Amino acid sequence: MNNTKPILKDFPSEFTTDRLLIRMPLPGDGPAVHDSIIQSLPELKPWMIFAQHDQTVEDVEANIRESHAEFLQRKDLRLLVFLKETGEFVASSGLHRIDWAIPKFEIGYWVDSRYAGKGYITEAVNGITKFAFEQLHANRVEIRCDSMNVKSRAVAERAGYTLEGILKKSELGVNGELLDACVFAKISI
Numbered sequence: 001m002n003n004t005k006p007i008l009k010d011f012p013s014e015f016t017t018d019r020l021l022i023r024m025p026l027p028g029d030g031p032a033v034h035d036s037i038i039q040s041l042p043e044l045k046p047w048m049i050f051a052q053h054d055q056t057v058e059d060v061e062a063n064i065r066e067s068h069a070e071f072l073q074r075k076d077l078r079l080l081v082f083l084k085e086t087g088e089f090v091a092s093s094g095l096h097r098i099d100w101a102i103p104k105f106e107i108g109y110w111v112d113s114r115y116a117g118k119g120y121i122t123e124a125v126n127g128i129t130k131f132a133f134e135q136l137h138a139n140r141v142e143i144r145c146d147s148m149n150v151k152s153r154a155v156a157e158r159a160g161y162t163l164e165g166i167l168k169k170s171e172l173g174v175n176g177e178l179l180d181a182c183v184f185a186k187i188s189i
Contacts, residue, residue: 006074006100011135013071017127020120021082022093024071029080030061032089036112043113047149049174067094074100081124090115093124095132095141104140105132109155125159129186139188146173147180156184 014023025033034057037044044051067078078094090112095105107128111121125143132138143159145152147166156163161184169178 006098009074009100009136012131015127015131015135016084017123019084020090020124020127021084021087022079022124022127022131023082025064025067025078025080027061027065027068029064029089031057033064033080033092034060036089036092036114040110040113043116044110045174047146047152047174048110052174074098077105079124079128081120088115090120091124093121093128095128095136097142102140103136103138104142105136105138106142106144107132108143109152121155122158125155129159133186133188141186143184144171144181145184146171147182153182153184156182161186 014021016022034055037051037055037060041051067076070076071078076094076096076098078092078096080089081091081093082089091109093107093109096108097106098104107125109121109125129141132141143152143156143161145156147153153163164183164185167181167183169180171179171181173179
């Protein structure tokens with residue numbers, strides 16, 4: 001594996017956990033993702049910048065196609081989460097803020113409200129973490145979230161991440177206000 005040119009890194013574009021298929025976004029995924037965003041807006045708006053603006057199916061499809069290209073270029077590894085048994089879209093996640101020199105990644109996630117509370121995000125985070133360490137040879141994987149986002153913090157804790165600290169007034173929130181960010185991490189052994 002060539003460590004100096006991330007675009008040449010070869011790794012699977014999909015993998016599974018007990019209940020989930022996790023894969024890179026593909027052209028045509030936009031309608032399912034858009035439907036999930038619309039169904040989940042009340043839960044997404046307090047935390048997600050993308051949920052602050054109306055988006056059409058075409059807007060989301062364009063974003064999916066951009067994410068597909070970025071995945072192939074190894075710039076950002078967005079991952080979509082589906083139920084293995086039915087193929088239903090349940091969540092968007094991925095490995096972001098990549099530093100291939102270390103290598104380190106940050107897991108981000110949101111779940112379709114209709115599938116919340118069933119452990120899918122924790123299962124996805126565990127699967128993505130395993131993928132990062134085993135396939136991408138990560139030395140560090142982080143989860144960062146607003147300190148007020150209790151549900152996101154709980155996912156990190158259930159997935160066995162360690163809270164390394166809270167960075168005071170370090171991120172911009174959805175309304176442009178400064179917020180305190182929790183930094184959770186796992187490191188390679």
